[in-house]
Amino acid sequence: MRARDFGLASCHTCGLVVKLPAVGHVHCPRCASPVHSRKVNSLSTSWALLLAAMIAYVPANLFPVMSVVSFGKRQSDTILSGVIYLFVHGDWPLALIVFVASVLVPLLKMIALTYLLVTVQRKSYLRHQQRTRLYRIVELVGRWSMVDIFVVALLAALVNIGNLATIEPGAGAIAFTTVVVLTMLAAANFDPRLIWDHQGEK
Template sequence: MTISALTAARAGLVSCGTCGLLAAPTSPAAPGHCPRCGARLAARRRGSVETTWALVIAAAICYVPANLLPVLGTTTLGSTEYDTIMGGVVFLFTSGSWPLALIVLIASVMVPLGKLLALAYLLITVQRGSVASNRERTRLYHLVVFIGRWSMLDVFVDTFTVALVQLSPLMSVQPGAGVVFFAAVVVLTMIAAESFDPRLIWDAGTETEPDVA
């Protein structure tokens, strides 16, 4: 006697990409709409891997100038100083505000880099047809989606600083070019996470998983 794992695909069901409801498709060619939220059903997102790869690569390219270019320029009595993200972290640490320095380091440097590495890992394992750690990889994907919004911390800090510190001609603060690239990294990684179809993680296991005697 053989026992094969039952999945939604094998049961003839389609999960809604918006609310997650499992629904019976109208037909394989045209699954129809979700009965709960009304979103269009799709067995798999078309071109998910290619689109996600393009967004991840674009975000990785923007990540370099985001960390090398200044994100903030401070003008005091005619003298202007520019600070990068890491420069701000070092300044906060040396001035005694190490908790804030740690928060900025994690949210503005480590989190975007971690998201890029996580998405690249998911894409590579899906393309290689990996059948290991499906649950862990699915949890990793949902974690990437969850923490995506918190990566904008550095942009928010710069925005508030620019709005509050305007004492011309004695002192003024202006955003630097690095903010634009940093915001691009955050937006691109968020869109990349949304374009990735986590159901692809389970497809290899469905196709290649051996039956248990």
């Protein structure tokens, strides 16, 4: 039994339960905020943000995230080349952390979101609970991918010793930030209630 089944919805702003008319955009009679039974255009918006994130993911991995200029020698590293560099030099725990946080997590997040969106669109009635849990994890983990960006931003600001060493953010960093922000937005725009909307229909 859902609120929707009774033609009811709660106002997101003041919590007033209102009756929804059959058609049209409506607003709360008490606080005049828009009232929807589900997030408006949730699937479409999520899809758009997710696609944009996927597109941005490509340059994020191909372009250098960070350039270290030391004694006139410039070394530019992409995320993966940095991971390889760490791994080759024996810092494999660190390499693993960077790999998981910067490569695996955004990738898995995008896969997870895609999975959620596809299943909702196909009105799947299976594994509602697992899917909901997946969504929670996605939302929770998403922000931790920003660690990389913080590191680059901090280093770029701190390490600026002229010819000795200078660290410059690369185009990859911006793309990567975009990926993280877009996936977070996509996750936020996804309405988990949609997962449960099709449990009864067979």
